[in-house]
Amino acid sequence: MSSIPDAEIILAVDVGSVNTRASLFDVVDGRYRLVATSEVSSTAGPPLFDIGEGVRLAMDRIRVITGRRLTDETEVLIYPSTGFGSGVDLFVSSISAGPKVKTIIAGLMPGVSMTSARRLAESAYLDIVGEITLVDRRRTEEQIDLILSQRPDMILIVGGTDGGASDPLFQLIELIKLAVSLLPEGQKPRIVYSGNRNLGALVVDRLSGGATVNVTPNIRPSLEMEELTPARLRLAETLFEIRSNRITGYEELKQWSGDALIPTAEAFGRLIRYLSKVYHPDKGVLGVDLGASQVTIAAAFEGDLNLSVNSRLGAGSSITGLLENGDLFRVMRWLPHEVSDSQLKDYIHNKAIRQGSIPVTIEELHIELAIARQLIRQALFNARQTWPAGKDSRSMLLLPEVEPILAGGASLARAPRPGYSALVLLDALQPTGVSTLVMDPYSLAPTLGATAGPLPLATVQLLEAGVFVSTGTVVAPKGKIRQGRKVLSYQLEYEDGSPTKGGEVNYNQIEVLPLATGQYGRLTLRPEGGVELGFGLLGRAGTLRVAGGTLGVMIDARGRPLNLPRDLGQLRELNQRWLWDIGALE
Structure with a gap:
């Protein structure tokens, strides 16, 4: 392989359950730039069950766009690049496509190690179908029956600090060994x-x-230390081995990437961790990836990554996870128009069957985005169980201050106006203080995360080049806010000399101040008593420099957490008003 510092032509591929994306990067004027990107339907599912076909289709689209030949006559990657406009110097790949991997977690005690085991499992594409511990109230026969009835693809065994006692662990091992011996060959x-x-x-x-x-590093080498990342990377290798028995193409991608094939969620989390090191040190960074088969929530605080993959939630094949509790109200509360239970259920079931379908009417668009809100909200709630505790005593009800919020996923990217996707994130995440909404319209976040491993310089330069799209700055007050009362007054001075804008915002309003992409301004905020904006004290005013975006500056004065009525009629009126406020409706 060529030396990575000399890599000029980079081809990155991300294989999802619905779409396969390819991106080509090249050095232009001494810096890495995005040259072309393509998206095709994935071929991981029926009838092909071969991810390689989709990858080649995406690469061929790149060839048509750029004229660069990427494979030879035998459809093998040309490596390294030649001086005749063909080949690449570096190939990176991330993948989330593939069947769910049913997993049983086994541990000594239902305490520290099992908590870490759940975090490890929930940071990968695993479907947890059961747990076993030595202090389980079930009889040994019942624990064995759990393994026999579930037919897991994987059993994750945890427990014991380095140098700890061995007898309890081997007691657990004997139970698992007996259960596995009772399973038929081919199903172990x-x-x-x-x-x-x-x-x-x-x-x-x-x-x-x-x-x-497969043995991984201990996730709990001591009671005080949790180390998930090394184990997560080794766990990914096992995940790929299991999936490659059902889908072809994994080995070729692994070979092309120099054994550096990584899960999409891991690549996404790697980028979020990097951003947390370069942005505001007192805030975290939040990433949301709304996929078809899972929702990934990545939060990093000072470089410490918390990664959660919700494999039972998704905007495609996993969308029926919304129906598990039978509470359709949680989706309906976000709709601006009336929809019956049967209509909503039909939409959800049809979406699960035809994952790549897109809304064709405004009503279907609103249903899809209402579903997106609830998927993200539920995934965020699940993820937050393992986040560091916030300073606020109500921290589980309030999102800690994060900057920026990076979001991707087809449902968000294809919204006809930026106000739609912005309101989805404001409703689902309910950010506090001052933050920035950043969209990933081309799903490049996993690609940049995957590239950061072998060639971090490329990731840094591509981020600086602006491969993401900023929606704008969000101001979200919290505190004691009453219906109909003024929440704050504002004054926005434009650095380019445009006329200053000023005004007041009342409770339950969303005010959008125009500030275009590339523009900057100085925003002075004067909150009412009992209202906090992140300036340290209730009622304290402050001035900050803000950046523009596709919307501008959004002042969300609806309070935190949102206090929504239970009446669907009132909710429809509110949703309609907020869509108008944020510019989604004309």
Whole structure:
């Protein structure tokens, strides 16, 4: 392989369950730039079950756009690039496509290690179907029956600090070994051991002959330390091995990427972690990826990443997860028009079958975006269980201050006006203080995260080049706000000399101040008593420099958390008004 510092032509591919995307980057005037991007339907599902076909289609689109030939006559990647307009110097790939991997977590005690195990499992594309511990109230036969009835693809074993006792762990190992021995050949699960590293070889020896065992670094080397990232990367290898038994094309992508194939969620999280190191040190960075088969929430605080992949929630095949609790009100509350239970259920079931379908009427668009709100809200709630505690005593009801908020996903990217996607994020995330909404219309965030591993310079320069689209600055007051009362007054001075704008914002209003992309201004905010804007104290005024975007400056004076009525008629009126306020409706 060519030396990475000399890599000028980069081809990045991200394989999703619905779409496969390819992006070509080149050095222009000494800096990396996005040259072309393409998107085709994925071929991971029926009838092909071969991700390679979709990858080649996406690469061929790049060839048509740029004229650069990427594969030879045998459809093998041309590597390295030649001086005749063909080939690439670096190939990176991320992937989320593939069947769900049913997983049972097994641990010693339902405390520290099991909590870390759940966080590890929830940061990968795993479907947790059961848990087993040594202090389980179920009889041994019932625990064994859980494994036999669920037929898991993977059993994740955790427990024990490095150098800790071995007897309890081997008691658990014997139970799992017995259960696995009762499963027929071809249905035995992969075993992943993420416990006491001193016992790894013995665990492999005890389970040998019954199942394939992969050992990862201990996720809890000590009671005070949690180390998920090394285990998560090794876990991804097992995930790919399991999926490659059902879908072809994994090995070729792995070979082209130099064994650096990574899960899309891991790549997305890698980018969010990087952003948290370069943005405001007192705030976190939040990333949302609304996929067809899962919703990924990545939050990083001072470089510490919290990654959550919700495999039972998604805008496509996993959309029926919204129906599990039977509470359609949680979706209907975000609609500006009336929809019956049967209409909503039909839309959800049809979307699960035809994942790539798009709304064709304004009513369908509103349904899709209402669903997006609830998917993101539920995924955020699940993810926040493992976030660092906030300073506010009501921190589980209020989102910590984050800057920026980066969001991607087809439902958000194809909204006809930026106000639609902005309101989805304001409703679903309910940010506090001052933040920036940034959209990823071309789904490049995982690509940049994947590129950051072998070539971080390219990621830095591409971010500086503006591959994302800023919706604008968000101001979201919190505190004691009453219906009909003034929340704050504002004054926006434009740095380009445009006339100053000033005014007041009342409770339950969203005020949008025009500030175009590339424009900057100085925004002075004077909140009422009992209202906080992130300036340190209730009622404290302040001035800050704000950047423009496709919308401008959004002042969301609806309070935090949103106090929504239970009456659907009132909710429809509010949603209609807020859509007008934010410029989604004309």
